[in-house]
Amino acid sequence: MSGSRKPILPKITKPGSEDIKTLDKMLKDLMNAPTPEIETSQNKIPKPKQHRELKLGTCYKNSDCKEDEVLLRNVTKQQCKEAGGESWKGKNDCESI
Numbered sequence: 001m002s003g004s005r006k007p008i009l010p011k012i013t014k015p016g017s018e019d020i021k022t023l024d025k026m027l028k029d030l031m032n033a034p035t036p037e038i039e040t041s042q043n044k045i046p047k048p049k050q051h052r053e054l055k056l057g058t059c060y061k062n063s064d065c066k067e068d069e070v071l072l073r074n075v076t077k078q079q080c081k082e083a084g085g086e087s088w089k090g091k092n093d094c095e096s097i
Helices: 017-032 077-083
Strands: 057-060 070-075 087-089 094-096
Touching: 057 077, 070 077
Parallel strands: none
Antiparallel strands: 057 070, 057 087, 087 094
């Protein structure tokens, strides 16, 4: 590395005062120029909600919904039916399947 030299960078000359004034005027004109307005539709199209809430509950062996006879917890009615449950209880009262 002792024999390597730094690369020679070209010197950039500062523009004259007249050039700076013209550049400033051009920038002011560009900043104050009116921007084209993009036409958009005023009415928004409502999108349907994609999510669907699954009602989960507890599946029981018999139709009494007794705590001693719990088959599965946090299941839907269909899953309870497939597991062979007789009754299902969600947030509300006990329902026989």
